Amino acid sequence: MQKQISFTRSVVLGLLGLGSFIGLWHGLAVSGMISNVFLPSPVEVYDRFTTLLDRRFAGATLQGHLFASFQRFAYGFLLAALIGIPLGLLMGWYQLLDEIVSPLFDALRFVAPIAWVPFAALWFGTGIGGPIMIIFAGAFPPCVINAYRGAKFVDPRLIEAANMLGTPSHRVIREVLLPSSVPSIISGLRVSAGLGWQSLVGAELIVASAGVGYMMVQGQANISTTTVMAGMVAIGLVGLALDSALRLVERIIQRRRGLEN
Amino acid sequence: MPRRVSIGLITILVVCVIWYAVTTGLGLIPSGRFPSPAETWSAFIHVSGRGYGGGDLTLHVYNSLRLVVLGFLFAIATGVPLGLLMGWSRTAEALINPIFLIIRPIPPLAWIPLAILWLGLGDAAKMMVIWFSAFVPSVINTYAGVRNIDRPVIEAAYMLGMPKTRFVGEVLIPGASPMIFTGLRLSLQASWTTLVAAELVGAFYGIGRVLNVAQQDLYPGMILVGMIAVAILGWGTTRLLGVAEAYALRWNTAALAAKG
Numbered sequence: 001m002q003k004q005i006s007f008t009r010s011v012v013l014g015l016l017g018l019g020s021f022i023g024l025w026h027g028l029a030v031s032g033m034i035s036n037v038f039l040p041s042p043v044e045v046y047d048r049f050t051t052l053l054d055r056r057f058a059g060a061t062l063q064g065h066l067f068a069s070f071q072r073f074a075y076g077f078l079l080a081a082l083i084g085i086p087l088g089l090l091m092g093w094y095q096l097l098d099e100i101v102s103p104l105f106d107a108l109r110f111v112a113p114i115a116w117v118p119f120a121a122l123w124f125g126t127g128i129g130g131p132i133m134i135i136f137a138g139a140f141p142p143c144v145i146n147a148y149r150g151a152k153f154v155d156p157r158l159i160e161a162a163n164m165l166g167t168p169s170h171r172v173i174r175e176v177l178l179p180s181s182v183p184s185i186i187s188g189l190r191v192s193a194g195l196g197w198q199s200l201v202g203a204e205l206i207v208a209s210a211g212v213g214y215m216m217v218q219g220q221a222n223i224s225t226t227t228v229m230a231g232m233v234a235i236g237l238v239g240l241a242l243d244s245a246l247r248l249v250e251r252i253i254q255r256r257r258g259l260e261n
Numbered sequence: 262m263p264r265r266v267s268i269g270l271i272t273i274l275v276v277c278v279i280w281y282a283v284t285t286g287l288g289l290i291p292s293g294r295f296p297s298p299a300e301t302w303s304a305f306i307h308v309s310g311r312g313y314g315g316g317d318l319t320l321h322v323y324n325s326l327r328l329v330v331l332g333f334l335f336a337i338a339t340g341v342p343l344g345l346l347m348g349w350s351r352t353a354e355a356l357i358n359p360i361f362l363i364i365r366p367i368p369p370l371a372w373i374p375l376a377i378l379w380l381g382l383g384d385a386a387k388m389m390v391i392w393f394s395a396f397v398p399s400v401i402n403t404y405a406g407v408r409n410i411d412r413p414v415i416e417a418a419y420m421l422g423m424p425k426t427r428f429v430g431e432v433l434i435p436g437a438s439p440m441i442f443t444g445l446r447l448s449l450q451a452s453w454t455t456l457v458a459a460e461l462v463g464a465f466y467g468i469g470r471v472l473n474v475a476q477q478d479l480y481p482g483m484i485l486v487g488m489i490a491v492a493i494l495g496w497g498t499t500r501l502l503g504v505a506e507a508y509a510l511r512w513n514t515a516a517l518a519a520k521g
């Protein structure tokens with residue numbers, strides 16, 4: 001590795017990188033070498049973004065679509081966490097359950113979450129139930145895996161100590177197992193949120209009648225590249241906000257545990 | 262047989278028996294909701310013999326597999342060198358990282374409508390989206406891999422006056438390779454997810470096309486066949502990558518074994 005470069009230098013270079021990226025995009029769009037339909041300039045995308053905020057497109061404003069998407073996401077994600085975390089903890093705790101569930105879980109893991117779309121539509125319709133099931137399919141595995149790891153790799157000395165001191169088994173679970181698996185569970189939730197959000201976008205592209213994904217499909221059908229790009233920006237911003245919020249929780253918990261390095 | 266394997270086999274057997282019981286034996290789940298084993302088998306015969314959704318199973322599998330493999334290889338060929346560069350050069354890192362930071366939060370699937378606008382419903386659009394979804398994990402993990410190389414190893418190579426080309430081939434790439442392979446696994450998974458989504462949105466051939474037509478025809482047997490095909494392909498390609506990883510890192514496990 002090369003030597004560290006100074007902070008100011010890295011900021012300047014970073015701005016230069018970003019600037020040339022956006023400049024190149026803008027230049028290509030404005031020069032007319034590429035048709036505006038294919039590559040609108042950043043300014044046009046920003047204009048479209050603000051227009052979508054107060055005028056309806058595909059049945060709702062951008063906030064309306066985002067709200068619909070987020071609502072589905074919240075249901076699917078909570079469901080995945082409520083079922084996945086206890087299942088993972090139990091699998092880490094009871095070996096027999098682990099041995100029974102693991103082969104099924106491993107087999108299902110190779111089915112891409114998006115491949116559940118046809119059954120989701122068939123079982124729960126395309127309104128709110130279907131997309132929730134897809135988000136669940138995306139967010140569930142990381143919840144289970146991380147809770148499992150958390151419970152499985154608890155320092156055995158802690159459990160031995162608790163057992164030696166005659167702690168009843170329900171108190172071992174509540175006071176030793178659960179607290180020591182929290183950091184792993186939170187990291188799992190962060191991965192889950194990312195995958196769930198991504199699955200939601202996929203589901204909305206295929207089956208939905210509202211939501212940002214739906215808005216983008218309508219934009220594509222109307223050959224409105226600016227709408228599609230504005231949708232991508234909105235999705236990215238919400239995804240980033242979700243990730244930062246969970247990262248903050250992760251850091252707070254690590255700090256309280258003294259795990260921070 | 263180890264206890265784990267026998268319990269696993271019993272579980273899968275029990276699930277199959279329950280599947281048969283609730284769909285065929287007791288009829289608890291109507292065949293319009295979930296197919297029975299017999300219906301799944303007949304859907305399999307249907308798609309592999311007469312064909313379904315524009316072609317037979319071999320054609321669909323071939324198309325999907327080809328797109329994933331090409332997109333994935335193209336992503337490795339571009340992503341790994343960029344990751345090496347960003348890991349190695351602080352200047353390249355400072356220039357490129359901010360662009361990544363703003364593009365990364367956009368999930369690969371959100372690129373599908375744009376890819377269709379740019380390149381249509383054919384293979385090119387799918388290649389673009391697969392490339393993109395596999396590119397990001399390969400860059401990030403390669404970059405992290407370079408950063409994790411032991412400092413003394415690099416200093417030793419310097420001190421001994423190793424030429425640049427040999428340094429890249431004998432220190433940089435091998436040192437980063439465990440992390441590179443972690444990135445490739447993530448890339449491969451992302452490729453399959455993206456391919457299925459892209460084919461569900463619009464395609465002429467491929468497993469996603471089969472799923473899409475089956476959904477419109479309300480044909481649960483065919484949906485299940487499509488899902489099983491996706492799972493088998495995903496599993497098979499992951500195994501292949503695992504074999505490649507074991508081969509590429511064989512020096513590493515040997516080193517670990519020698520260490521004790």
